[in-house]
Amino acid sequence: MIDHLSRVDGTRVLADLHALRAIGAYKTGVHKPTFSEPHIRSLHWLVQRLPEASLAGEIDGIGNVLGASTKPGPKLLAGSHLESQNHAGWLDGPLGVIYALEAARVINRDPNISGAVEVASWCDEEGHFGHFLGSRSYVGGVTEADIDAAHDRSGRRMRDALRDAGLTGRARAQYERGRHIGYLEAHIEQGETLESSGLKIGVVTSIVGIWQYRITFTGEQNHAGTTRMAIRRDAGLALARFCVDIDERFPAACGSRTVWTTGRISLDPGAPSIIPGAAEMLFQIRDDDPAVIARLEDLLRSMAAEVDKQGRCSVAVERIRTGAPALMDVAFQQAVEQAGAACAGGRSLRMPSGAGHDAQILATVMPAGMLFVPSIGGISHHWTENTADADIVTGAEVFVDTCRRLLAR
Amino acid sequence: MIDHLSRVDGTRVLADLHALRAIGAYKTGVHKPTFSEPHIRSLHWLVQRLPEASLAGEIDGIGNVLGASTKPGPKLLAGSHLESQNHAGWLDGPLGVIYALEAARVINRDPNISGAVEVASWCDEEGHFGHFLGSRSYVGGVTEADIDAAHDRSGRRMRDALRDAGLTGRARAQYERGRHIGYLEAHIEQGETLESSGLKIGVVTSIVGIWQYRITFTGEQNHAGTTRMAIRRDAGLALARFCVDIDERFPAACGSRTVWTTGRISLDPGAPSIIPGAAEMLFQIRDDDPAVIARLEDLLRSMAAEVDKQGRCSVAVERIRTGAPALMDVAFQQAVEQAGAACAGGRSLRMPSGAGHDAQILATVMPAGMLFVPSIGGISHHWTENTADADIVTGAEVFVDTCRRLLAR
Known part of the structure; x- marks a missing residue:
C-alpha cells in the first residue's frame, strides 16, 4: 500500500494536464490571460484537487493558490503558474503546477517520508498586469498601491479583474520565514537544447x-x-x-x-x-x-x-x-541531477534558463531550484508548444524524486 | 474701375488664407480631417465667398463645392481642397482654392475678359476616407456602393459623416463634357527645389x-x-x-x-x-x-x-x-511659364510633382495644368509648413495671369 502511494502515476499527471488544457482551449494550446474566466476556472480546479494531496488552500487576494500541509517535518514549496500568454501553449505553467501536485500526492500521505510538499500556483507569471505579480506579492514585493495602478494592455484595471473574479477583500498569502526548506519549479525548456542533444532533464543553474x-x-x-x-x-x-x-x-x-x-x-x-x-x-x-x-x-x-x-x-x-540574474541553489542542482541519474538514465544537462520564472523571485527569500523537460522543436509562447508524453512522465518522476531527496537531507 | 477690378489683391488673398487658417487652427497649422467640424465650416465659408466672384454654388452630396458662372465665353475650372492631413499645414489645399477664388473675383466681373473661372473645392484629396474621393466623384469614378463602403481610420463610416454634415440626399456634382477648357490648380511645392534654387514658380510637367x-x-x-x-x-x-x-x-x-x-x-x-x-x-x-x-x-x-x-x-x-503618372497639358505648361515670365521675372522651373493632386484626376477628362509656389524648408504634411507672404502673392499673380492667358487662347 505504501509502495503504491509512493509511486508517480504518469497517467494521472497527463490526465490532469489535459483537464487544464480543456479549460480555455485554443487550437492545440490554450488562451488563458490572467484573470480571464478560464484562468479563474483553472485556479478553482486546482483548489478542488488539493485535498487529494492532503493540502488545504484557497485562491488568495492576488490570485495565488497555496496548498498548506499539516504534516510534521520539513516542507518544500513547489509550483508554477496556470495563466497563459495569449493563444499560447498548454504546458507553460501547468506542467510545474501538476508536477508539484503529483509530488504532494505521492509524498504527503506517505508516513515513511518525513515532511511534505506544499503546492503553489503563482498568479500572472506571464505579466499581463505586471512582472511576476503573484510570487512578488508572496515575498512582500507588491504594495496595495501597485495593485491599484496595475492594468493590462487593453486598459482593464487589476482591481476590476480581482472584483470580477470574486477576490476583492481576500488576504494575500505571505511568505513565512523558516517554513520551507526551499522552492522547486519544473518547466518546459522553451528551447531546443535538450531535444537536439537527446537529453531529458535540464538542471537549471541560473535564470538569466x-x-x-x-x-x-x-x-x-x-x-x-x-x-x-x-x-x-x-x-x-x-x-x-x-x-x-x-x-x-x-x-x-x-x-x-x-x-x-x-x-x-x-x-x-x-x-x-x-x-x-x-x-x-x-x-x-x-x-x-x-x-x-x-x-x-x-x-x-x-x-x-x-x-x-x-x-x-x-x-x-x-x-x-x-533584471539581475538569479542563481539556483547548488544543493537543489545536485538533487535534480541525482534524480535525473536515478529516473532518467543520467540524460540531464546543466543549463541556464533564458526565460524568467517565479523561481527567480522565490530565490530572493529561500533556496530555489528548477528542472526543465524538452520542448518539441524548441517552440514556446505559441499554441503549437508541446512535449512528448513520455518526456512529461519522465520529468514527473525526476521531479518527485528530487522532492524526496531534498526533504531527506 | 475696370483696371481696378482686373488687379490681383494680394492683401485679400492673404486675408482669406488666414481666415481659413483660423478655422481648425493647430499650432501654426491646422487640424481639419475630412468632414470634421472645421472642415465643414471651411466649406460653408467658401460657399459664402462665391457671390464676390459672381459664382453660385453649394456643398454637394460628397462634400465638393463647385461655383458656377453664368458669364458667356469659355470657362476654366480651378481649385484644390480645404481639408488637411492631421495636424498639418495651413496652405496645403487652401492656397489653390483661394487662388482660384481670387482669379474668379478678378476675371468674372471684368467685361473685357471673355469667359470665367469656376471655383472647385474637391473633398478628401487627403484621403481620410479614400483616394481623391471628391474629384473622382466629379469625373464619375465613385459609385454609391463605394461611399457605402468608405470609412476613415477610426472606423467612422463616410455615410455617417455625410449625414452629420447635413449632406445626406444631396446630388453629387458631375462633370459636363465640353463645359470647361481645362483645369488649373496651384499648390505649395512640398519640396525644397524652388527655395534652394531661388525660384518662385514650378511649372508642373507631370504628376508622378x-x-x-x-x-x-x-x-x-x-x-x-x-x-x-x-x-x-x-x-x-x-x-x-x-x-x-x-x-x-x-x-x-x-x-x-x-x-x-x-x-x-x-x-x-x-x-x-x-x-x-x-x-x-x-x-x-x-x-x-x-x-x-x-x-x-x-x-x-x-x-x-x-x-x-x-x-x-x-x-x-x-x-x-x-498609379499611372498624369501628364500636364502642354499648352497649360506654356501658359504658366509665360505668366511666370510676366509676373515673376521668369524665375520658374519645369518640374514633375512628386505628390498626388486632384489635377491628375481632372486630367483624365480635360486638359489640366498645375503651378507650384515655394515651400519654406521643403516641409509639408506637418504643422510647420509655410510659404513666404511675398511668394504667396507672386504665386497669385502668376495664377490669375495664367487663367487670363488660357481663357484668351
Missing part, C-alpha cells in the same frame, strides 16, 4: 537577467513624394540600419548564450505617404552575466553615438528594465 | 505615379529568452535587412527623381519578449516614368527571392496600389 531598452530615433517628418532622397532624415530607415548593425556587431561582444531581440517597432506617424519623423524599438538583452550585459550596453550606446554623429537622425537609448 | 506594396516577412515566432541566436527565424530582423538593402540597391536602378519610402512597419505579435514570427512593411515608389517603376519592382521581387532562397524567412511582395 533581462535588460530592456527603448531606443528612439528622431529625424524629420516629411512628404514621401516631394522630398528628395538626398535630403531625407528618415527615422524608420535609421532604425532599420541600427537593427542590422546590432546583428553584425553584437556577436563579437556577447557571451556564449547571450540573446537579444527587437520585439516591437513603430514608425511615427506610420502613414504610407509620410517619411517617418520618429521611430521606436523595444530591445531586450538576456544573459546570466552582468559583465556581459554591461559590455553590450556600452556597445549599444556607442553605436547610438555614431548615428548621432552622422547628423541625419538622433538616437536615444533608454534602459527601461534591469 | 504612386506604386504601393505590402511586403510581408514570415519567420518563426518564438521565446526571446530561450531561443538561441543561431536558430532564430526573426521576421523583424529580415524586414530591417530588407529596408537597408533597398536603400543600398535602389540608387543604381532608379531615375533622377525617383523616391521610395517605408512609411509603416509592424511586427507580429509585437511583444518585447517574443521573437517576431511575422513582419509587414508598407513601401511606396514614386516616379513619372513607368519604365523606371517596372525596373525597380523587378529589383524588389528579385531581392525578395534572394531572401527566400536563404531559407530563414520567406518574403511576399504584393502590389496594392498602381
Whole structure:
C-alpha cells in the first residue's frame, strides 16, 4: 500500500494536464490571460484537487493558490503558474503546477517520508498586469498601491479583474520565514537544447537577467513624394540600419548564450505617404552575466553615438528594465541531477534558463531550484508548444524524486 | 474701375488664407480631417465667398463645392481642397482654392475678359476616407456602393459623416463634357527645389505615379529568452535587412527623381519578449516614368527571392496600389511659364510633382495644368509648413495671369 502511494502515476499527471488544457482551449494550446474566466476556472480546479494531496488552500487576494500541509517535518514549496500568454501553449505553467501536485500526492500521505510538499500556483507569471505579480506579492514585493495602478494592455484595471473574479477583500498569502526548506519549479525548456542533444532533464543553474531598452530615433517628418532622397532624415530607415548593425556587431561582444531581440517597432506617424519623423524599438538583452550585459550596453550606446554623429537622425537609448540574474541553489542542482541519474538514465544537462520564472523571485527569500523537460522543436509562447508524453512522465518522476531527496537531507 | 477690378489683391488673398487658417487652427497649422467640424465650416465659408466672384454654388452630396458662372465665353475650372492631413499645414489645399477664388473675383466681373473661372473645392484629396474621393466623384469614378463602403481610420463610416454634415440626399456634382477648357490648380511645392534654387514658380510637367506594396516577412515566432541566436527565424530582423538593402540597391536602378519610402512597419505579435514570427512593411515608389517603376519592382521581387532562397524567412511582395503618372497639358505648361515670365521675372522651373493632386484626376477628362509656389524648408504634411507672404502673392499673380492667358487662347 505504501509502495503504491509512493509511486508517480504518469497517467494521472497527463490526465490532469489535459483537464487544464480543456479549460480555455485554443487550437492545440490554450488562451488563458490572467484573470480571464478560464484562468479563474483553472485556479478553482486546482483548489478542488488539493485535498487529494492532503493540502488545504484557497485562491488568495492576488490570485495565488497555496496548498498548506499539516504534516510534521520539513516542507518544500513547489509550483508554477496556470495563466497563459495569449493563444499560447498548454504546458507553460501547468506542467510545474501538476508536477508539484503529483509530488504532494505521492509524498504527503506517505508516513515513511518525513515532511511534505506544499503546492503553489503563482498568479500572472506571464505579466499581463505586471512582472511576476503573484510570487512578488508572496515575498512582500507588491504594495496595495501597485495593485491599484496595475492594468493590462487593453486598459482593464487589476482591481476590476480581482472584483470580477470574486477576490476583492481576500488576504494575500505571505511568505513565512523558516517554513520551507526551499522552492522547486519544473518547466518546459522553451528551447531546443535538450531535444537536439537527446537529453531529458535540464538542471537549471541560473535564470538569466533581462535588460530592456527603448531606443528612439528622431529625424524629420516629411512628404514621401516631394522630398528628395538626398535630403531625407528618415527615422524608420535609421532604425532599420541600427537593427542590422546590432546583428553584425553584437556577436563579437556577447557571451556564449547571450540573446537579444527587437520585439516591437513603430514608425511615427506610420502613414504610407509620410517619411517617418520618429521611430521606436523595444530591445531586450538576456544573459546570466552582468559583465556581459554591461559590455553590450556600452556597445549599444556607442553605436547610438555614431548615428548621432552622422547628423541625419538622433538616437536615444533608454534602459527601461534591469533584471539581475538569479542563481539556483547548488544543493537543489545536485538533487535534480541525482534524480535525473536515478529516473532518467543520467540524460540531464546543466543549463541556464533564458526565460524568467517565479523561481527567480522565490530565490530572493529561500533556496530555489528548477528542472526543465524538452520542448518539441524548441517552440514556446505559441499554441503549437508541446512535449512528448513520455518526456512529461519522465520529468514527473525526476521531479518527485528530487522532492524526496531534498526533504531527506 | 475696370483696371481696378482686373488687379490681383494680394492683401485679400492673404486675408482669406488666414481666415481659413483660423478655422481648425493647430499650432501654426491646422487640424481639419475630412468632414470634421472645421472642415465643414471651411466649406460653408467658401460657399459664402462665391457671390464676390459672381459664382453660385453649394456643398454637394460628397462634400465638393463647385461655383458656377453664368458669364458667356469659355470657362476654366480651378481649385484644390480645404481639408488637411492631421495636424498639418495651413496652405496645403487652401492656397489653390483661394487662388482660384481670387482669379474668379478678378476675371468674372471684368467685361473685357471673355469667359470665367469656376471655383472647385474637391473633398478628401487627403484621403481620410479614400483616394481623391471628391474629384473622382466629379469625373464619375465613385459609385454609391463605394461611399457605402468608405470609412476613415477610426472606423467612422463616410455615410455617417455625410449625414452629420447635413449632406445626406444631396446630388453629387458631375462633370459636363465640353463645359470647361481645362483645369488649373496651384499648390505649395512640398519640396525644397524652388527655395534652394531661388525660384518662385514650378511649372508642373507631370504628376508622378504612386506604386504601393505590402511586403510581408514570415519567420518563426518564438521565446526571446530561450531561443538561441543561431536558430532564430526573426521576421523583424529580415524586414530591417530588407529596408537597408533597398536603400543600398535602389540608387543604381532608379531615375533622377525617383523616391521610395517605408512609411509603416509592424511586427507580429509585437511583444518585447517574443521573437517576431511575422513582419509587414508598407513601401511606396514614386516616379513619372513607368519604365523606371517596372525596373525597380523587378529589383524588389528579385531581392525578395534572394531572401527566400536563404531559407530563414520567406518574403511576399504584393502590389496594392498602381498609379499611372498624369501628364500636364502642354499648352497649360506654356501658359504658366509665360505668366511666370510676366509676373515673376521668369524665375520658374519645369518640374514633375512628386505628390498626388486632384489635377491628375481632372486630367483624365480635360486638359489640366498645375503651378507650384515655394515651400519654406521643403516641409509639408506637418504643422510647420509655410510659404513666404511675398511668394504667396507672386504665386497669385502668376495664377490669375495664367487663367487670363488660357481663357484668351
